Amino acid sequence: MAQLWGGRFTKETDKLVYNFNASISFDQKFYKQDIMGSRAHVKMLAKQGILTEEERDQILEGLDGILKDVENGTLEITSEYEDIHSFVEANLIDRIGDPGKKLHTGRSRNDQVALDMKLYVRDEIDEIDGELKELLTELLSLMSDNVETYMPGFTHLQKAQPVTLAHHIGAYFEMFRRDRERMADIRKRMNLCPLGAGALAGTTYPLDREYTARLLGFDGPTRNSMDSVSDRDYVIELLSALSTIMMHLSRFSEEIILWNSNEYGFVEIDDAYSTGSSIMPQKKNPDIAELLRGKTGRVYGALMSILTIMKGIPLAYNKDMQEDKELTFDAIDTVKGCLRLFAGMISTMEFRKEVMEASAKKGFTNATDAADYLVNHGVPFRDAHGIVGRLVLLCIDRGISLDELPLEEYQKISPVFEEDIYDAVSMKTCVEKRETYGAPGPDVMKKVIAVNREYLEKN
Numbered sequence: 001m002a003q004l005w006g007g008r009f010t011k012e013t014d015k016l017v018y019n020f021n022a023s024i025s026f027d028q029k030f031y032k033q034d035i036m037g038s039r040a041h042v043k044m045l046a047k048q049g050i051l052t053e054e055e056r057d058q059i060l061e062g063l064d065g066i067l068k069d070v071e072n073g074t075l076e077i078t079s080e081y082e083d084i085h086s087f088v089e090a091n092l093i094d095r096i097g098d099p100g101k102k103l104h105t106g107r108s109r110n111d112q113v114a115l116d117m118k119l120y121v122r123d124e125i126d127e128i129d130g131e132l133k134e135l136l137t138e139l140l141s142l143m144s145d146n147v148e149t150y151m152p153g154f155t156h157l158q159k160a161q162p163v164t165l166a167h168h169i170g171a172y173f174e175m176f177r178r179d180r181e182r183m184a185d186i187r188k189r190m191n192l193c194p195l196g197a198g199a200l201a202g203t204t205y206p207l208d209r210e211y212t213a214r215l216l217g218f219d220g221p222t223r224n225s226m227d228s229v230s231d232r233d234y235v236i237e238l239l240s241a242l243s244t245i246m247m248h249l250s251r252f253s254e255e256i257i258l259w260n261s262n263e264y265g266f267v268e269i270d271d272a273y274s275t276g277s278s279i280m281p282q283k284k285n286p287d288i289a290e291l292l293r294g295k296t297g298r299v300y301g302a303l304m305s306i307l308t309i310m311k312g313i314p315l316a317y318n319k320d321m322q323e324d325k326e327l328t329f330d331a332i333d334t335v336k337g338c339l340r341l342f343a344g345m346i347s348t349m350e351f352r353k354e355v356m357e358a359s360a361k362k363g364f365t366n367a368t369d370a371a372d373y374l375v376n377h378g379v380p381f382r383d384a385h386g387i388v389g390r391l392v393l394l395c396i397d398r399g400i401s402l403d404e405l406p407l408e409e410y411q412k413i414s415p416v417f418e419e420d421i422y423d424a425v426s427m428k429t430c431v432e433k434r435e436t437y438g439a440p441g442p443d444v445m446k447k448v449i450a451v452n453r454e455y456l457e458k459n
């Protein structure tokens with residue numbers, strides 16, 4: 001049990017207490033960030049004349065050696081240390097002796113852990129952004145390929161009006177684009193450096209916090225030392241944004257599960273992304289989409305946990321905050337894994353275009369267009385609505401779609417109908433006429449695709 005704070009104590013910590021209190025099993029995840037922070041701190045101490053240049057160089061060399069040895073596997077991070085900060089400091093002292101004991105000058109583990117967590121979250125935001133961008137690129141390519149793939153658009157899970165696959169996928173493009181924007185917002189707001197806040201009240205050493213902040217890629221130092229060590233707002237914001245990403249993935253997964261069912265048959269998930277049943281030989285299950293939907297729960301759980309952890313904490317640092325880590329790490333790893341799997345699943349999935357189009361016709365998604373046809377021939381909309389309602393009933397009775405109903409039948413119900421009604425209710429015409437910006441019409445869809453492409457090129 002290697003502790004940094006033994007001096008004031010006359011008894012060993014109880015073993016259970018030690019284990020309960022220790023964080024090394026999970027905070028070892030940010031050994032790199034911890035060493036980076038120490039490097040910047042030491043450079044600043046030397047610049048301010050608090051350490052000599054020689055001491056600085058010895059410490060930097062020692063820290064680099066620890067990093068290298070951890071990464072090549074010769075130095076193991078073990079539970080013998082309370083946390084990652086103790087591990088690095090103890091190893092530094094082992095390596096370089098006395099100068100190592102000066103590393104922690106003007107610093108507390110409170111500002112140190114606040115820094116490590118921020119550096120970690122910032123790196124992960126960049127990674128998640130990269131995954132989101134890959135997914136958007138995949139969605140855009142599916143959109144470009146499916147401007148004329150007709151399918152039913154739904155409201156209340158009832159077939160409503162015809163759309164295209166490009167349009168449907170385009171809705172998710174917007175969601176995941178907003179997710180990227182949220183990531184960027186969080187990154188910008190959190191990008192102030194807490195190092196130098198000390199335990200809570202700053203330090204009596206002449207630290208140059210601007211300098212450390214700049215070395216670590218921050219926009220500047222935090223403005224209040226008590227807030228610096230007790231702020232986890234950015235974790236809450238991140239987990240909220242991650243929850244939103246999962247909600248989007250879950251909605252899309254739910255649709256894919258429906259589309260992949262025998263009843264819909266709109267898509268077939270690739271064998272590589274499906275699983276079988278141990279008893280039913282015919283089964284090919286969408287387990288991956290289901291797991292993506294299910295894992296949403298643990299990310300929401302992380303958000304609820306951190307909100308609850310933070311709600312009763314008096315200023316400034318309290319140990320409750322150590323609980324921010326495992327759930328954040330888990331949520332980040334879950335979201336990254338899910339984004340990757342989801343992109344793989346949709347890029348290998350087969351879309352059954354004929355089934356989609358047939359489903360749109362069978363569901364009378366062109367009924368509004370048939371009514372509009374009458375309106376364009378002078379029939380008041382309310383009457384047109386009634387006429388088409390009767391036509392739909394007739395078709396349901398015969399098990400056919402509007403484009404299969406003979407012209408005489410149309411004309412029996414309204415003499416206004418002519419041969420051109422078939423063109424008016426074709427999926428192609430129904431979609432082509434929807435040309436308001438944001439609608440599925442092919443010309444306007446191509447414009448939006450170009451806008452999306454430009455966005456991905458620039459961001």
Ligand code: ARG
Nearest residue numbers: 023083109110113319321322
């Ligand atoms: N392991 C602690 C955490 O994760 C580091 C800070 C410890 N500070 C303290 N005063 N006990 O929050």
